[in-house]
Amino acid sequence: MSAQTKAPADWSGVILKAYVALFLGFMFLPILLMAGAAFNANPTPSALDWRGFTTDWFTGRTDEAGRVLVRGLPQETRFLQGLKHSILIALGVIAISVPLGLAGALLLTRLGGRATGPLYTALVSPLLTPGIVLGVSTMIFWRDAFGVQAGLFTAMLAQSCFIASYCMLMFMARLQRQDRSLEEAALDLGASGFFAFRRVTLPYLAPTIVAASAIAFLQSNENYNTTFFAIGSSWTLVTEIGARMRFGVSPTINAIGVIFILLTVVFAALWAFSLRKKTA
């Protein structure tokens, strides 16, 4: 950095730093507030109108006779049922979208030629389609063509449609870095195509399969817009939170948020730990 331009450069640096600090506040303030309200005895979620510390929103409170005094998470059976649905759908989505994404990636990286362009566009198009359209079209198709009513199954398919595209992009990124000569060598040594794939390519892709499954699980659980339209009268944890937000909020929603944050921190820590172990 030369002397005569030092001053203006510093100024913009200071502004940038201040902006980053402001931005981080903007990111975290809502979340801190939400977490705070989960421990507030006030039945209207608020971190400011403090009425004493409580964990009732997590545990619920019943008297000796078993009557419910405070409706906490154990009493909110629809949330628990929704969580079960969410996990069920997410597992289905993993089972569908990881193989589809892998197949798409293999086809696109190996096919070559003129067909790849349009095929690539077609297979990533769900990522660029509004979730509302994916949900609606899946619901219509399965009802009109097969008489299948909207429910967990259609929600699973609607989500898989675009989550498979995410998986495909992840697999493609990995496959593009693959050293093809290993596969060639296996084939030259007389391995069948299937054998070479199973013993060379698949082990190479294993970390991506894990990562793609994790992304698929998270994306599936997080999704609202597509799921809302495709799920019919059933519900997941997220659509139930949405319904609850429209018709009377309760700090149990905050309690769920806190649990999500804790889970994230734990998983992030575990992940960081495993990375450190690997590099050490």
Add this chain to the structure above:
Amino acid sequence: MGEMIRFYGRFLTGLILALVAFWFCALILMPQISMIQRAFHYEARDGAAAQAVLEANRLQQRVATMEFDIRALEREVAAGGAGAAPAAPSPSNPFAGLPSPGAPRPGFAPSPGGAAAEAPEARLERLKTEREGLTASIAGARAEAQRLRAEEVAAQGWSLRNFTLMSPLHWRIFGLTLVYALCVTVLSFLVCYPIAYAAAQAKTPRRTALLLLALTIPYALNELLRIFAWTMILANQGLLNQTLDALGIIDLSQGGAVRWLASNGSVFLVMVYTYMLFMVFPIYGSLETLDRNQIEAAKDLGASSWRIHWRVALPHARPGVAVGAIMTFMLAVGSLSVPQLVGPGLHPDWFSQIVNRNFFESNNWNVGSAQALLLLVSCTIFIFLVMRIFRVGIREIAR
């Protein structure tokens, strides 16, 4: 294809092709086709024919009640003498003395006073002539209903009516939603570009990692919880109003709360917050590859920092900005959660809320499909426009 078979063998190649075919056909193409089919298929509901049928049925009901009255009167006449019978219901018909069921209509309903004034025989005659007239008009109404129905059936099927019959209000909302989504996209870019730049050009990799981690953590919460957190701030008794109260700008105890929720400003703010990562990460991704020496060189040559961004950093970030804009616009235009949850009572609605209502409240799937198709088409056009303006290809977009 030959190379694939050589690589993977026939079985595996077949499996790969089958999976991709299933994905493309069953999950992507066919659902879209069904939706488009519905969008261009007009379905007459609550139209003129349905109303004519309703009218005919109403007439039919009136005749039925009239016949009931006539029979009661006939019995009354047969029993002989007015005045005694109406008060004492005959055993065979305990309701004979009561006003006829259904809403009494002027001209034939026997109000207690009127019945006393009119001789039963005369009333019987009057009712009978009225019945004749009504029966004749029922036939007319039915014929009219059938004619209208036939017209509607003829109109049903392939047509543009789902679009042309959409009310001007809905078209206006559609246009406004596009404008809103564009606003969200621009706002999001303005908010996110400096952050992406700071992350990409941070002095040490450690700081980059920390900044990116800080960005990702809020995204571990799902979208709805992020929205929920904001509704707590923007609520009438929320943080924002309480802060303003503490600063003495407004007075909450006097009911001076500012209604932040249910305004487009709030929806924009929450959308920017909710979909920020889709803007930050693509821009970060392209700025990361920008050689810092280029910026240093520009500085040494005396460029102002504004000029450096405009001439060096932004052109380099072009593909990232394009991706971010496309993703943000797509998410904003199709977002149901934010307008629905931040703005209950928002007026006018966002287009996604109208689609939602057509599917789940008025159960009008074909019109809903037409509207969803409009969203899809506008997103596609937006993508092409952005690709043209930013001169990027599809390969660069989906990464």
